[in-house]
Amino acid sequence: MSYHVNEKGYYGEFGGAYIPEMLYPNVEELRQNYLKIMAEPDFQKEFNQLLKDYVGRPSPLYFASRLSKKHNTKIYLKREDLNHTGAHKVNNTIGQILMAKRLGKTRIIAETGAGQHGVATATVCALMGIQCVVYMGEIDIARQAPNVARMKMLGAEVVAATSGSKTLKDATNEAIRDWINNPVDTHYIIGSVVGPHPYPDMVARFQSVVSEEIKKQLLTHEGTEFPNHVIACVGGGSNAAGAFYHFLDEEKVNLIAVEAAGHGVDSGESAATSILGKEGIIHGSKTLLMQTKDGQITEPYSISAGLDYPGVGPLHAHLFKTGRAEFIAITDDQAMTAGMELTKLEGIIPAIESSHAFAVLKEKQFQPEDIVIINLSGRGDKDLDTYIKHFNL
């Protein structure tokens, strides 16, 4: 069984590039060049240098002793929350801006939901002095004002998507439309392991630095490169893809993907995409997505803005279908409780996306000698309002 993309851009039955004719030249240009460019020593050097000096990598692998004691197992946190801009997303945007430069592109577009990917994209555009346009749903613009302000400060133009539900999937549609109209000078920085091939593979490779570091760091801590379990939350799936990447072919490492159950998997208000999803095509990729009987995409819901995408990347659809990864759905309440527990026991306020991964500690009993890695995908500063409301702080 392979868990890597094949030459045609598929993970098992999922993936591919289902795109309009007019997008073909852009996607094809990227497909033909991405591996070649990523392998260039000069690219590698610049990518690694920026990850080190600008992002602050390697991010620590921290042994959480009080959390471990509470759950009677050995828990290590991969501290992506300590990256510049506060999450894992910048690993990918650094990689893609360097890719865009080598493809001779002078303009960047991106979609964003909560604004985290928009900020990470606007950040690297400021860093490189490249024009940046971010598409964002009108509703998201209203509810994520601080991130909109950040993007503007960083010099990005934020364009409101006013169609459909005025959220992430509509912003994505607008970005695709822009790309069709600007095929020559523009690169589209997609923010997760979603979209047409080669995006899911390219983004997974940029994020794979996470598991590459985990292996080295765990060797120093525990004398082995291989944990028993790796836990990560899944929106589109990029932080999980990065945390799983170098363990995919090591069947002894149990991979746990955590989706947002919102008000409950069966409540009609959730984002448990793999569990509830059916095969379909979204944003150029065949994958599992939440849809009605007649194929209309269902509006996802989660308390965490970063997890409410109606689809999931094709790698994760494949991991679900083959059983390589275990998929667990966590409700809003369970996630918030777990986020508070981490805060109280370790002095770390996690992003609510990441809190979903921590909630698994109550759902599953691990062995005392097990090594459990939790990918702490981001910090909770952006979520303070939500924590305040939830706990009446």
Ligand SMILES: *Cc1c(COP(=O)(O)O)cnc(C)c1O
């Ligand atoms: C965006 C985001 C996610 C969800 O995106 P993935 O592509 O699934 O990783 C998770 N955690 C944080 C902190 C985020 O900002």
